[in-house]
Amino acid sequence: MINLSDLGQVYIVCGKTDMRRGIDTLASMMKEKFNLDPFSGQVFLFCGGSQDRFKALYWDGQGYWLLYKRFENGKMNWPKNQDEVRELGSEQVDWLMKGFSIEPKINEAAARNFY
Numbered sequence: 538m539i540n541l542s543d544l545g546q547v548y549i550v551c552g553k554t555d556m557r558r559g560i561d562t563l564a565s566m567m568k569e570k571f572n573l574d575p576f577s578g579q580v581f582l583f584c585g586g587s588q589d590r591f592k593a594l595y596w597d598g599q600g601y602w603l604l605y606k607r608f609e610n611g612k613m614n615w616p617k618n619q620d621e622v623r624e625l626g627s628e629q630v631d632w633l634m635k636g637f638s639i640e641p642k643i644n645e646a647a648a649r650n651f652y
Contacts, residue, residue: 541630542630547582547624548582549582549625550571550622551616551623552617552619552621554583558583560603563575564601575594578597580595581593581595581622582625582633584613584615587612589607589611589612591615592605611636
């Protein structure tokens with residue numbers, strides 16, 4: 538498996554992205570809508586409506602990489618806010634690639650015992 542965190546800082550584009558978009562449109566969206574530099578060497582993640590596939594856009598200094606992954610068994614827990622981009626830590630990237638939420642929830646029983 539490719540460890541996206543090893544490539545650079547990872548950003549997740551929340552909400553649904555039209556997965557027919559290619560490199561130029563995705564790079565333009567990062568610059569114009571979110572004011573992020575698509576030539577920065579950072580990784581930008583995009584997800585469609587079905588949440589069983591994603592695209593990753595990455596500039597390596599010479600050209601763009603557009604990675605596409607489809608999960609055969611299950612879906613990712615992708616954040617829904619359409620107008621938001623989040624910076625992810627390496628642990629959050631790992632959680633996302635395994636289909637878990639990037640926002641760990643406190644176990645209710647543990648929370649009751651804590652208070």
